[in-house]
Amino acid sequence: MTVLDRNIAPQPGPPRPYHFPHIERRTLANGLRVLIAENHNAPLVSLRVLVHAGADHDTKELAGLASLTSDLLDEGAGERDAIQLAEEIGLIGAALGTGADWDASYISLDVLSRNVEAAIAICADVARRPLFPADGLERARTERLMELIQQRDEAAAIAAKRFSHLIYGEGAYGNTIGGNPESVARIAGEDVVAYYRDHYRPNNISIVVGGDIDTSRALALIEAAFGDWQPSDERERPVVAPLTQEPSRIYLIDRPTAVQSEIRIGHIGVPRATEDYFPLSVMNALLGGVFNSRINMNLREVHGYTYGARSTFVFRRQPGPFVVSAPVRNEVTRESVMEVLAELRRIRTGDVEERELDDVKNYLMGVFPATVQSSSDVAGRLLDMELYGLPVEYFDRYRESIAAVGKEAVERVAKKYIDPERVIIVIVGNASQIREPLGTLGLPIHELDIEGKPIA
Amino acid sequence: MLNLLDYRLDNGLRVVLNEDHSAPLVAINIWYHVGSKNEPLGRTGFAHLFEHMLFSGSEHVGNNEHFRHVQSVGGVLNGTTFFDRTNYYETMPSNYLALALWLESDRMGFFLPALTQEKLDIQREVVKEERRQRYDNVPYGTAFERLLHLAYDPDYSYHWPTIGSMEDLGNASLDDIRDFFRTWYRPDNATLTIVGDFNPDEAKQLVAQYFGDIAAGGSFPPFTLQRKPLGGERRETFASTIQLPRVYRLYHLPKMGTPEWIHADLLTTVLGGDKASRLEKALVFDKQIATDVAAYVLPTEATGMLMLQATAQEGVDIADVEATIDEELARIASGSITADELTRAMNRAEMEYAHQLENYDTRADLLGMMSTYFNDPSLIDRWLDAYRAATADDLANVVRKFLVPENRVTSLFVPEAA
Numbered sequence: 001m002t003v004l005d006r007n008i009a010p011q012p013g014p015p016r017p018y019h020f021p022h023i024e025r026r027t028l029a030n031g032l033r034v035l036i037a038e039n040h041n042a043p044l045v046s047l048r049v050l051v052h053a054g055a056d057h058d059t060k061e062l063a064g065l066a067s068l069t070s071d072l073l074d075e076g077a078g079e080r081d082a083i084q085l086a087e088e089i090g091l092i093g094a095a096l097g098t099g100a101d102w103d104a105s106y107i108s109l110d111v112l113s114r115n116v117e118a119a120i121a122i123c124a125d126v127a128r129r130p131l132f133p134a135d136g137l138e139r140a141r142t143e144r145l146m147e148l149i150q151q152r153d154e155a156a157a158i159a160a161k162r163f164s165h166l167i168y169g170e171g172a173y174g175n176t177i178g179g180n181p182e183s184v185a186r187i188a189g190e191d192v193v194a195y196y197r198d199h200y201r202p203n204n205i206s207i208v209v210g211g212d213i214d215t216s217r218a219l220a221l222i223e224a225a226f227g228d229w230q231p232s233d234e235r236e237r238p239v240v241a242p243l244t245q246e247p248s249r250i251y252l253i254d255r256p257t258a259v260q261s262e263i264r265i266g267h268i269g270v271p272r273a274t275e276d277y278f279p280l281s282v283m284n285a286l287l288g289g290v291f292n293s294r295i296n297m298n299l300r301e302v303h304g305y306t307y308g309a310r311s312t313f314v315f316r317r318q319p320g321p322f323v324v325s326a327p328v329r330n331e332v333t334r335e336s337v338m339e340v341l342a343e344l345r346r347i348r349t350g351d352v353e354e355r356e357l358d359d360v361k362n363y364l365m366g367v368f369p370a371t372v373q374s375s376s377d378v379a380g381r382l383l384d385m386e387l388y389g390l391p392v393e394y395f396d397r398y399r400e401s402i403a404a405v406g407k408e409a410v411e412r413v414a415k416k417y418i419d420p421e422r423v424i425i426v427i428v429g430n431a432s433q434i435r436e437p438l439g440t441l442g443l444p445i446h447e448l449d450i451e452g453k454p455i456a
Numbered sequence: 457m458l459n460l461l462d463y464r465l466d467n468g469l470r471v472v473l474n475e476d477h478s479a480p481l482v483a484i485n486i487w488y489h490v491g492s493k494n495e496p497l498g499r500t501g502f503a504h505l506f507e508h509m510l511f512s513g514s515e516h517v518g519n520n521e522h523f524r525h526v527q528s529v530g531g532v533l534n535g536t537t538f539f540d541r542t543n544y545y546e547t548m549p550s551n552y553l554a555l556a557l558w559l560e561s562d563r564m565g566f567f568l569p570a571l572t573q574e575k576l577d578i579q580r581e582v583v584k585e586e587r588r589q590r591y592d593n594v595p596y597g598t599a600f601e602r603l604l605h606l607a608y609d610p611d612y613s614y615h616w617p618t619i620g621s622m623e624d625l626g627n628a629s630l631d632d633i634r635d636f637f638r639t640w641y642r643p644d645n646a647t648l649t650i651v652g653d654f655n656p657d658e659a660k661q662l663v664a665q666y667f668g669d670i671a672a673g674g675s676f677p678p679f680t681l682q683r684k685p686l687g688g689e690r691r692e693t694f695a696s697t698i699q700l701p702r703v704y705r706l707y708h709l710p711k712m713g714t715p716e717w718i719h720a721d722l723l724t725t726v727l728g729g730d731k732a733s734r735l736e737k738a739l740v741f742d743k744q745i746a747t748d749v750a751a752y753v754l755p756t757e758a759t760g761m762l763m764l765q766a767t768a769q770e771g772v773d774i775a776d777v778e779a780t781i782d783e784e785l786a787r788i789a790s791g792s793i794t795a796d797e798l799t800r801a802m803n804r805a806e807m808e809y810a811h812q813l814e815n816y817d818t819r820a821d822l823l824g825m826m827s828t829y830f831n832d833p834s835l836i837d838r839w840l841d842a843y844r845a846a847t848a849d850d851l852a853n854v855v856r857k858f859l860v861p862e863n864r865v866t867s868l869f870v871p872e873a874a
Binding site: 015 | 478479480481515516520523524525527528529530531532547549550551552553554555557558562566577578579580581582583584585586588589590592593594595653665666669697698699700729730731732737740741744747748767769770796799800801803804806807810811813814815816817
């Protein structure tokens with residue numbers, strides 16, 4: 001045996017091939033789309049119903065409607081009231097989830113594969129025959145109001161809400177998905193029924209099945225459970241209209257008991273369908289998307305200011321935000337803002353080493369199989385594919401798309417999509433400790449209450 | 457039955473291999489049998505701070521290079537610390553198994569030469585920020601810490617949470633770090649688990665090559681934990697910046713893996729698993745006096761714990777919430793659990809276990825746990841047997857025997873007066 005030299009990292013063996021599971025796509029006669037990918041690692045099946053409408057359809061007055069509608073789906077469906085439904089789901093070894101995001105609403109059902117037939121029948125009841133009982137609405141409303149009350153003490157939630165509102169104003173993406181106390185109080189049963197009727201239609205839905213089931217059997221079960229659902233007219237998607245980007249400024253929200261400042265820095269980003277998706281993904285990974293990225297290394301490993309800082313292009317159907325987030329201790333709030341702004345400026349200069357570029361590209365290319373091990377991981381990828389209209393060969397071409405990103409592309413998209421001189425800086429923290437240091441940054445500071453109202 | 461190979465190197469390192477070629481990945485997971493319970497008083501938070509230090513380089517791996525080596529080939533990695541154990545793991549493209557073993561063996565065998573005061577100072581600040589972010593700057597963030605303080609006397613080292621106290625973190629010295637490493641980070645206190653796409657003969661050879669020359673340690677320091685009886689319920693009311701009152705209870709249980717702990721695990725699903733569960737139905741659905749309920753057992757080795765919590769709706773007296781919880785517990789004690797409720801709880805356990813076995817990383821973690829706590833990785837095939845054998849009366853017995861006032865501590869979180 002040769003002597004081991006620990007100074008040299010061992011070389012890899014030849015890579016083993018990886019292929020995303022085969023994806024079967026069908027469209028039923030009523031317009032409902034079905035995607036199936038088998039994965040037999042465990043006796044589990046993941047079902048997902050994707051409704052192509054979410055909180056983007058909420059008006060300012062009825063903010064929270066999409067999410068409350070999805071909450072109510074499990075308050076009884078078909079022949080079962082809320083409790084019977086929960087019992088039935090427990091008896092087949094399943095877990096039901098419902099929810100709404102900005103662009104879509106979801107029903108998810110994970111189940112032991114031996115009971116998949118019963119699960120699909122329940123799933124069809126929940127999607128097609130929700131009862132929307134009046135007492136269920138009141139219960140869900142109260143729960144929502146209590147959540148909103150609790151968020152008044154959650155610095156991260158306050159920061160996220162204020163940041164979105166400052167970017168998008170009162171329009172779509174500018175509310176919060178969960179709504180606010182006034183809008184939630186306003187939502188009536190007929191609003192829920194109208195939202196459901198307008199958007200939960202087979203020709204506005206994709207059903208995804210991932211896991212331990214034969215494709216042909218899954219197709220037959222879906223067809224039987226959903227095939228006779230009648231389609232109806234399309235609804236137009238409201239257009240997101242972000243506010244104009246102004247020169248950089250700080251919005252300070254006081255939380256007198258805070259021992260950390262929740263910082264959000266950013267501006268409007270781009271939609272998922274952007275042609276620059278891959279260069280943006282590489283650039284952001286390098287900037288603040290992974291542990292070893294510049295922003296996290298700077299704030300955490302060099303300075304010890306934070307447990308973790310990151311940057312994100314939030315990809316949605318319409319332009320989502322670009323945001324850097326960091327919770328830092330009070331004493332270093334000003335320094336942290338300065339370091340983040342410096343990193344945003346630096347990434348635009350083209351100052352990128354080959355090695356760091358290779359590192360993040362290799363990470364993005366290599367990590368994919370590790371993120372799609374389980375049936376629910378596979379189902380999640382199919383959901384992305386449907387939600388954003390990705391081509392069927394997307395996952396197989398992923399590697400080469402990342403590999404093609406060069407240094408010039410990173411510099412180009414950084415210059416094009418990041419503007420450190422026109423950022424919104426939201427800080428939720430202890431104003432008496434951080435106001436004065438922040439004042440020396442030379443940026444205007446606006447103080448807001450937690451609802452966003454200016455404080456004189 | 458999983459295809460398992462379970463053996464030890466001469467230096468005492470336990471190795472568990474599970475070959476599975478369904479994905480071109482390999483999960484590497486090392487469990488060190490040391491956690492916050494091994495911290496001396498005055499050095500709380502130490503095991504976890506140490507976990508951070510182990511990512512800051514070793515003799516042949518530069519500062520921050522550990523992360524870089526793994527991520528730059530598409531691997532994912534992390535470490536976790538709890539009362540009884542600390543683990544380190546990576547999931548790699550399978551052709552990088554040797555790289556992961558090189559990294560893990562370097563920090564097991566060659567950590568001390570790379571240790572510096574500067575690295576310690578940075579990680580100490582990072583951990584303090586972790587404490588602020590997860591405990592001190594969030595509503596109810598210190599609830600678990602408060603329960604532990606009530607449930608255990610200071611000489612029993614479940615008295616403090618893994619994160620430790622700010623003061624103790626500030627006092628940690630380089631010598632403390634060195635002592636801790638020498639005492640606990642050694643092959644004869646570790647289990648290395650490898651799951652995934654590898655050839656077992658090659659893997660065995662690589663493990664021998666990278667770990668075989670690391671020396672075993674001397675004897676372990678004597679360590680006994682004897683929990684004193686509570687002597688009646690211990691209870692506190694704590695005012696903080698929150699909007700809604702919440703009751704937290706901790707009930708003492710036998711340790712993880714005992715039949716009673718497993719029955720208690722099933723019981724928590726009956727209590728709070730879904731909308732039809734006892735507490736959620738009574739508190740949130742029927743009476744509508746609470747907004748949420750949670751019940752779970754903790755995976756602890758020295759002694760067991762069942763946690764129960766419920767948040768009162770605005771304007772509701774938290775005492776009413778507690779009274780309803782106690783009524784439901786009394787109904788269960790009188791023998792009201794149905795066959796359907798038991799079936800639902802078992803199905804839930806089966807589904808959650810299937811999820812854990814599904815991915816290489818979580819399966820490797822389970823094997824590490826089975827080896828470390830129960831000295832038997834093959835228990836992974838039989839873990840659910842005890843769940844399947846449980847009866848409704850077994851669950852009721854947990855309530856009768858353990859979910860009684862004199863066996864619990866209670867912390868009531870209430871809003872500060874405006």
